[in-house]
Amino acid sequence: MGSRIRRETLVKWAPLLVLIVLCAFFAAMEPRFLSTRNFARILIAASPALMVAIGVTFVIIMGSIDLSMEGTVSVCAVAFAFCFLWLGGTLASWAWLALPVAMLVGAALGFINGLVHVKLRIPSFMASLAMGFVGTGLAMVMTGGDRIRIEDELFRSLLTERFLGFPLMVYVAGLFLLVAWFIQTRTTLGRNFYAVGGGEDLAIASGLNVNRVRVLGFTLAGVFFSVGALLAVGRIGIAETATGNNFMFLSITAVVVGGTALWGGLGGVWNTLVGVLIVFVIGNGMVVIGLPGYVQDGVLGILVILAVILSTDRKSISFVK
Amino acid sequence: MSTFIKDFIEKEKINRRNFLFASAYGLGGVAAMGALGPGMARAALTDPTIAWSYRNRTNPYWNEIVSGGEAFVQSLGMSKDALTHLINEGSSEKSLADVKAILAKTGGNLALAIDTNDAPNARPVVEAVAEAGAYVSTLWNKTDDLHPWDFGDNYVSHMSWSDEGPAEQTARILLDAMGGKGGVVHLGGIASNNPAIERLNGLKNALKDYPDVELLAAEPADWDTQKANQVMSAFLTRYGDEITGVHCANDTIAYGVLEALRAEGIEDMPIVSYDGNPQAVQLVSERKILATVFTNPHWGGGITAALAYHAAIGTFKPSEEPNAHREFYGPTIMVQPDDALEFKANYLDSVPTYDWTDFWGPSNGPIVYK
Numbered sequence: 001m002g003s004r005i006r007r008e009t010l011v012k013w014a015p016l017l018v019l020i021v022l023c024a025f026f027a028a029m030e031p032r033f034l035s036t037r038n039f040a041r042i043l044i045a046a047s048p049a050l051m052v053a054i055g056v057t058f059v060i061i062m063g064s065i066d067l068s069m070e071g072t073v074s075v076c077a078v079a080f081a082f083c084f085l086w087l088g089g090t091l092a093s094w095a096w097l098a099l100p101v102a103m104l105v106g107a108a109l110g111f112i113n114g115l116v117h118v119k120l121r122i123p124s125f126m127a128s129l130a131m132g133f134v135g136t137g138l139a140m141v142m143t144g145g146d147r148i149r150i151e152d153e154l155f156r157s158l159l160t161e162r163f164l165g166f167p168l169m170v171y172v173a174g175l176f177l178l179v180a181w182f183i184q185t186r187t188t189l190g191r192n193f194y195a196v197g198g199g200e201d202l203a204i205a206s207g208l209n210v211n212r213v214r215v216l217g218f219t220l221a222g223v224f225f226s227v228g229a230l231l232a233v234g235r236i237g238i239a240e241t242a243t244g245n246n247f248m249f250l251s252i253t254a255v256v257v258g259g260t261a262l263w264g265g266l267g268g269v270w271n272t273l274v275g276v277l278i279v280f281v282i283g284n285g286m287v288v289i290g291l292p293g294y295v296q297d298g299v300l301g302i303l304v305i306l307a308v309i310l311s312t313d314r315k316s317i318s319f320v321k
Numbered sequence: 322m323s324t325f326i327k328d329f330i331e332k333e334k335i336n337r338r339n340f341l342f343a344s345a346y347g348l349g350g351v352a353a354m355g356a357l358g359p360g361m362a363r364a365a366l367t368d369p370t371i372a373w374s375y376r377n378r379t380n381p382y383w384n385e386i387v388s389g390g391e392a393f394v395q396s397l398g399m400s401k402d403a404l405t406h407l408i409n410e411g412s413s414e415k416s417l418a419d420v421k422a423i424l425a426k427t428g429g430n431l432a433l434a435i436d437t438n439d440a441p442n443a444r445p446v447v448e449a450v451a452e453a454g455a456y457v458s459t460l461w462n463k464t465d466d467l468h469p470w471d472f473g474d475n476y477v478s479h480m481s482w483s484d485e486g487p488a489e490q491t492a493r494i495l496l497d498a499m500g501g502k503g504g505v506v507h508l509g510g511i512a513s514n515n516p517a518i519e520r521l522n523g524l525k526n527a528l529k530d531y532p533d534v535e536l537l538a539a540e541p542a543d544w545d546t547q548k549a550n551q552v553m554s555a556f557l558t559r560y561g562d563e564i565t566g567v568h569c570a571n572d573t574i575a576y577g578v579l580e581a582l583r584a585e586g587i588e589d590m591p592i593v594s595y596d597g598n599p600q601a602v603q604l605v606s607e608r609k610i611l612a613t614v615f616t617n618p619h620w621g622g623g624i625t626a627a628l629a630y631h632a633a634i635g636t637f638k639p640s641e642e643p644n645a646h647r648e649f650y651g652p653t654i655m656v657q658p659d660d661a662l663e664f665k666a667n668y669l670d671s672v673p674t675y676d677w678t679d680f681w682g683p684s685n686g687p688i689v690y691k
Binding site: 030032033035037038041042044045145147149159160167232235236237238242243245246280283284287288289290292293294 | 384512538540541545546547548550551552554555556557558559561573576577580583584585586600
């Protein structure tokens with residue numbers, strides 16, 4: 001009994017341990033890694049990806065998967081940029097409305113994604129992947145392949161204004177992390193995600209409208225993708241079709257490394273935070289200690305496998321698919 | 322104003338004049354041939370289908386290439402839909418299959434411009450075209466042992482770009498701006514891409530003349546703005562104030578670098594890039610970037626189609642041209658702060674009307690094999 005508790009405790013805290021060990025390792029190799037300025041750099045890079053990863057966390061807790069993030073992020077970024085420039089091009093005018101508009105676009109895309117999955121009975125993997133392609137294509141059509149620059153100093157203060165050494169976008173990401181945590185633990189919807197992911201048959205037998213929960217889950221994911229898009233535009237000052245690039249790999253890796261199980265019912269937003277930090281600490285740390293680029297990808301792959309081994313109790317699952 | 326652009330425009334004028342003389346002479350030639358009877362007009366095709374085979378149009382670079390092809394077709398008095406698009410979506414197999422299909426459909430009455438997607442695919446494509454009696458000009462990809470002059474007239478020409486020289490020039494501009502001392506970092510393209518390798522080599526060549534500048538690091542940023550942003554941030558942690566200049570493999574990388582620096586409040590770092598995208602040219606005019614290199618894909622796409630077409634209808638006979646007119650480098654134009662606005666007005670805000678029979682004027686010398 002005693003060893004079982006230890007194993008569970010270890011599994012629960014393994015991602016955090018991995019993160020701490022990684023930080024200690026990089027700090028030992030290069031003391032400058034531990035500076036506040038470097039942590040600010042890591043958090044700037046991680047903030048958009050954290051939002052996207054939180055979105056997909058809810059879907060993964062339900063036992064589904066959402067691969068539409070690259071397309072959704074691109075469409076939201078481009079829609080925001082067009083709307084923002086059309087309404088005046090500065091946050092001090094009505095252009096601030098572009099922020100909620102972008103989130104509505106994200107919600108709408110997620111909603112359609114959920115409907116395609118539930119009503120047409122297409123596996124979420126395929127439905128969301130296809131929706132992602134639709135999104136990328138849509139962003140391409142909207143921009144014609146051009147980049148749209150967002151120069152507004154007020155909006156760009158997300159990156160340029162600092163409080164206690166960290167730019168505002170880091171605090172915005174932190175705020176949405178708390179919102180996600182609230183949804184996960186304090187709302188019926190949040191607990192229903194776990195019910196669906198932990199045992200769908202049981203959830204249906206208890207009278208839960210599983211389809212409704214699923215559609216809402218995808219919609220919520222879409223909203224978080226759009227927040228990720230806004231932060232990505234805030235970070236680079238450019239909205240384009242390529243804004244969504246790489247988010248699929250980053251966010252899915254981060255969720256899994258953080259210890260949220262791909263078969264659903266386990267994990268949560270704090271796991272995702274730790275997972276995102278692991279991925280970005282590795283990315284930053286390897287450049288900081290001077291590892292060549294081709295080694296970095298390999299090391300990241302190995303660390304993903306290691307993290308999954310450490311953070312999930314393989315004996316407790318009956319099959320792997 | 323830079324003498325570079327002045328020279329370039331001057332060169333174009335002279336070439337145009339030469340062409341007028343040449344075409345007058347050519348018309349005389351045609352008349353003479355007519356006098357000798359129809360038996361002489363053997364190789365030339367009449368009204369061949371003009372086709373461009375390329376990856377896809379969603380990529381801005383290829384979009385520019387194909388817009389040049391369309392401009393050429395329009396210059397012949399046809400609608401731009403007269404250009405047949407063969408889209409290979411990055412598949413060499415599809416590229417070859419498309420070519421064989423259109424050869425069969427047109428019975429060899431074809432003028433083809435093509436990037437064969439990868440170098441080994443160029444040979445089967447060229448062989449298929451030559452066998453059908455059609456005409457082909459290639460862009461970018463071919464193996465070093467494949468030459469137009471080995472195929473008589475049917476393999477008209479090959480154009481490519483060498484980025485090493487121009488990248489070395491931008492590097493020199495950067496190193497001079499750094500005062501010939503300090504530390505430089507390079508953010509590259511996808512490590513295995515040829516342009517990425519050539520652009521880094523350009524920097525390394527220039528560095529030989531600047532012993533007091535240290536190449537602190539060279540990391541791939543995969544032609545990606547966000548990746549470049551992260552790599553530059555990490556460089557700032559590792560090297561901090563040691564970095565006094567940044568050499569970027571292309572414009573999209575430079576955008577990410579600029580934003581990483583802006584996040585740290587660094588506004589005056591010397592940066593150079595490559596490709597001459599409109600946004601980068603704007604940044605050059607604001608002196609945020611010190612230099613970028615424009616390769617004029619619009620002209621490249623148009624002239625490749627024009628070469629195949631004019632060889633096909635017999636305007637010139639490829640086998641009578643020197644080798645330098647059959648394998649040559651495409652144009653490169655250095656854009657620097659003093660001439661950026663003028664360049665933008667001449668090349669980007671309005672696309673210049675090119676003389677599509679000035680085949681070699683803006684080109685950049687014969688291809689040299691290492």
